[in-house]
Amino acid sequence: ERALVAELRAKAVHDAGCWRLPDGDAYYAAAAEAATTVAMSGDEIHRLGLAQVAEIGARIDGILKTQGMTQGTVGERLVALNKRPDQLYPNTDAGRDALLAHLNRQIVAMQARLPEAFASLPKAPVEVRRVPPTIQAGAPGGYYQNASLDGSRPAIYYINLRDTFDRPKFGLATLTHHEAVPGHHLQVSLALESEQIPLIRRRGFFSGYSEGWALYAEQLADEMGMYEGDPLGQVGYLQSLLFRATRLVVDSGMHAKRWSREKATDYLIATTGIARGRSQGEIDRYTVWPGQACSYKIGHTVWTRLRDEAKTRPGYTPKGFHSVLLKGAMPLAILERVVRRTGAGA
Template sequence: MIDRRRLLFTAAAGASLMATGQAIARPQAAITASAALKAVMDTIVQETLMTSPELLTQLGFDKGPNAPMKAKLDDRSQAKIEADQVRFRAHIADLKAVDRTALNADEKVYFDTLEFFGDTAIEGYGFGYGGGGVGPSPYTISQLTGAYQSIPDFLDSQHSIETAEDAEAYLGRVSAFATALDQETERMQRDFAAGAVPPDFVIERTLTQMTAAMQPGAAATTLVQSIVRRTAEKGIAGDWGSRAEAIVNDAVFPALARQADGLKARQAGATHDAGVWRLPDGEAFYDYGIKSYTTTTLSGDEIHRIGLDQLAELSARADVLLREQGMTQGSVGERIAALGDDPKYLYPNTDEAKETLLADLNAQVIEVRRRMPEYFGRLPTSGVEIRRVPKAIEAGAPGGYYNSPSLDGSRPGAYYINLRDTSEWPKWQLPTLTYHEAVPGHHHQISLAQEKADTPLLMKVLGFSAYSEGWALYAEQLADEMGMYETDPIGKIGYIQSAMFRATRLVVDSGMHAKRWSRERAIEFMTTALGDSPSAVTTEIERYCVWPGQACSYKLGHNKWVELRNRAQTTLGDRFDIKAFHDAGMNTGGVPLTVLDRVMTEWIAAQAA
């Protein structure tokens, strides 16, 4: 599944790193390189914390002196974005003035990471559309981008309500939501003027979501239900529900209607072409998306070939495992589809069975954690909770996602699973999901990065999809190597299918954006390869249309982790220590793959010496 929470967190951080606050003196040549680097990072952090109310909440820093920020949302105006870009260029210029050769090993990692991030972000400034969304996307508003779909979830899951003041701040943010919508509507119109109108199917799905958000009425929205539920749970007296409902009716719904009207005006003339190749400088935008998400300079054609080769290899492995289970008829995709329909692998769709499912997931985490000391020297102290996506939002929420711990320690990591319908989760898929989202996947990696002593806050906030998603896929492989499927051969098929899914993404993402495949061709390819339902695949394919390159980050990141380990094993032979390898890779924190490669190459050389 898409690591949606981490992606949103990283994107918010990325947007905020281009924010500004009070003027701070530039680093001077007279001070040391270390001090100059620290000054650049401190400047960016100060400006981030001062100007991004949403990031403050995500970090758990919206208390004490920062409490007034808890009633605000980020400024999403085009004027703010353009001013931020000017100042961010200055920050990166200051960074480049630092003498990198005089830095220590950790500082070089910080320098290289921030330089890559800065250069890539500035490259994106050259396009006359997109910007300010969740990663590189040419569309400010789509089924996946825009405040209309992110802010209700942000308020429900990130904005804490412990006191009446917190509830008042929540209402302040609901009011600010209308302004955010109007700001993004203006930016959407700018995208249109620059030639970046979403495909007709993206507009249709987006309008469907907007209608669904308004149709039940204000009282039934997450915006209202969340504050009603949580103030009741905390015994906070007040007329919270009716006040929130009035704001939604008077301000939020009209702003959302204006946004929907702007989309409807373009719907009839929108193209059905899926790829960004059709946009002005569209081929360059896809290269930018690949660089930003995968932190590589691979071309679309290269990614396509990698995907086809790895899908063929993985399908052959799945064929062997299926035959061992007596499943010999039909394609690999058809046989996997048959497994998904087998009642013996499905939990009943009852609340009692869903509690059993959660208990089984917890048991998986306990068992894999028991084996972790054999493979890691450093283990995180932060706990991880497995939670059901709240019933109030499960209809529109994704299947599974991870929410990282707050930096202040007040909120543990959480792995959410959507249990609206247990038929969506055959038992043989669940172990791999757990290893990806929790341990040894996202929770392990992100918690270690956050808990590393003396790491600058900026490095804890920055994240790169190829590193974190690549690690999570590597964690799926590691779980197999740790023996987690020794008594679960069907679960191992689920693990191989997960890898096939990520290899298929390479093919269809590059197919649409580099080879000009149609949406329908991509859907057919993925459905045939994986045996998934066309409806589920359609949602995936349409996601790739909006985030060009993002779907490639998973498998390409995994490939890099495997390449580095193979290189270390070949070079070191009997001296190779899996725990030391993992600790060295985790010690960098989230970095571009180029930086990871450099650090691990140096580590291998040091071990060999």
Template sequence: MIDRRRLLFTAAAGAGLAATGQVFAQTSAPAAGSASATLAALMDRIVQESLMTSPEILTSLGLDKGPAAPMKAMLDDRSQAKIDADKVVFRKSIADLKAIDRSALTGDDGVYYDTLEFFGDTAISGYAFPYGGGGPYGATCYTVSQLTGSYQSLPDFLDTQHSIETAQDAEAYLSRVSAFATALDQETARMERDFAAGAIPPDFIIDKALLQMANLTGTPAAEMVLTASVARRTAEKNIPGDWASRAEAIVSGEVYPALQRQADALKARRAEATHEAGCWRLPDGDAFYEYGIKSYTTTTLSGDEIHRIGLDQLAELSARADVLLKAQGLTQGSVGDRIAALGKMPEHLYDNTDEAKEQLLRDLNDQMADMARRLPQYFGRIPTSTVEIRRVPKFIEAGAPGGYYNAPTLDGSRPGAYYINLRDTAEWPRFQLPTLTYHEASPGHHHQIALQQEKPGTPLLMKVLGFSAYSEGWALYSEQLADEMGVYEGNPVGQIGYLQSLMFRATRLVVDSGMHAKRWSRERAIDFMRDALGDAESAVTTEIERYCVWPGQACSYKLGHNKWVELREASKAALGDRFDIRAFHDIGLGTGGVPLTVLDKVMTEWTASQKA
């Protein structure tokens, strides 16, 4: 899973275009007055208009330097007034886009136009819903949940993405810690707006969010990650100053009270919460699910269609796993039962100790080194950015996904990072770990996103814009590609882990559509996923509760994977012996993050050109 920040409307990152003096121009300037020049000017205007809107994305991309350095002391404005103002600006940008003559655009310019048009139309359709994170902020039902809200994201952001090299950086850090309290209060106000609009999270979502908030406020301010981070990093850089005690005072005097206010506001509505999982129960909930499907999968499939696809593909994948399980002597019970039995065998488990978890991380790094040696046979372009493998921070691991990825900075000052949730090693039998790592790191998310950022001649806006179906579909395709590379030769149990991963994504189609379109309960969805996959119930519960918050997002993986495979097989059938897997990958990844409709058009045209 990509860190959700990556999939937000990231035009604000374009501030770096002017503010840092970095040049991300097209290879050659289009003729003045042409449709291409108008489009280029519009993309430049989008990033310029967003100059002061997202200090956090500037930091994420490494663009908070030089003249933009003052932004490093700020956090994003999370107020409803700012969101409403952004919507006005965005509507104008998309209206201006539609005034450009699409028929006069060719090549990359056509791809840029089609991508922005799809993105704009979809985002604006989300403005109709008076709750959650609609529009460019993603199809999310609730401003605050176990997965959404600054309480959940900002401590890790400040710890891992705000760099500290100088005393000025440390001062900026403390300013941001203080601004964290403002961010919490702004989101509390928006959360109350959700409630007034009829969007109170289910009781189990509220309970998980309150647990995580209590874990934060229950930690002494002197030991809280925001305090420990600045203390550790200023000491490492020999920066004199009483940074720890200053951070502790801000955390105890500003952040914790704001977080308690948010928890109290959430707690006050707990008695009104229902136990229904799906967004159908919200005002215009069925329409919200259609919006979520389009936003995340970039398709117009219905919930019923997605449900059928999931059931069909789960059956086919389970049959393949059944053959491998029988070869291991596991013949009794369902496929899920047998995978569960396999996952409980001591030889397939790491001890649930910090020492064993460190060994697990070392093993994953060895796996990445092996993959790096295989990549040149399948890709012409290989990213220069590196990727690090890290644990999900302990203070959010209770509600965090099993794994996710953060992109590197554009200037190379910070590598990509793949996070794995190690709250309980029983959730990660050894045979499941390889395919997760191929998905999150290489040739999956890191490979794709780093190449998107590193492609020369690409406008900055197109370096940072992303779509879940494209990126998650590619990452799941990467799991299949790793199998085709031969990484599981002599390791049939590892291949079972790979098939279980595909089954997991097919099951997501079933349970996501089950809860949001067919009105399944949380418990029915948990039972279905646990029985189908044999996963630990704690892991399954976290997954199901995630889908309650992001309707449609879980469907983007398998539907995106299906499209990548469909396009490859169509190209192979058309080109026969002339098909070049390296060229196919380079062209597909060369588009950057685009809707599946745009990817289909690009790859179909490329195949036709190769055939001609």
């Protein structure tokens, strides 16, 4: 194996983008469409990302200024906020326990408001657990595991706590809304428990649909008042959106605009305030998985656009619009047809 790695390394080039491969532009377009289920060119993805980075960055800037953080770029101020002692749990077992307790309180608070916007709620409970220390070094920051179909195991929202300093307080709520409620847990569990579709449809997964819903869920939590009196919590939510918008820029930048790894890494750091080590890991991911990182924000854009359209129809209600979750995951192009054909929202 070492000999094979050495052989491959000798042939490797520094350029990371698909553009350097035979039919690379067509390959990137196909990879992005497979991930997002939306047909967009690399240039279109790039322009969408730049526009959304500018809009979200301006919103963060305004809130930070109200909190007395006026010096430096948005990215620099987010770096400073990440390091503030009042935003950090101790990197100890007691600190981790306090962090998990915070997440559980957040879930309970959000669940109490769900009936305002959802006619159907999951029967399966969701628990927050720490990623087992034996696998935390290679595990993502947070992820969701659905409940068993027979009800013998609850749904689990895992959070990686190898270093609590990577999880500042102001960003915890939006991560919980993404992974648990009203994010992945609501979307996945309602599909699994739905009586409207066969089992094979209940188990379906499309990244643009599911990750787009989870980002829409972060926005919905904000709209439902989960950050009232908590401006830094709202900054955490907007930083999450900014990060996903930045992904559109750097993914298309590397694969369609011939950006170097260094340019992509520097842009990610400067825009979002994410530490260099994590940023380099993100760039590695985009290099080997072209298009996938675009599914989050493109999916979010489609979900919010469809809701805005639904609001213009007579009889719109949030509960009516959200009932489309009972039909299971589907490509975004099909979701558009379903919402428009069924008049989802009324």
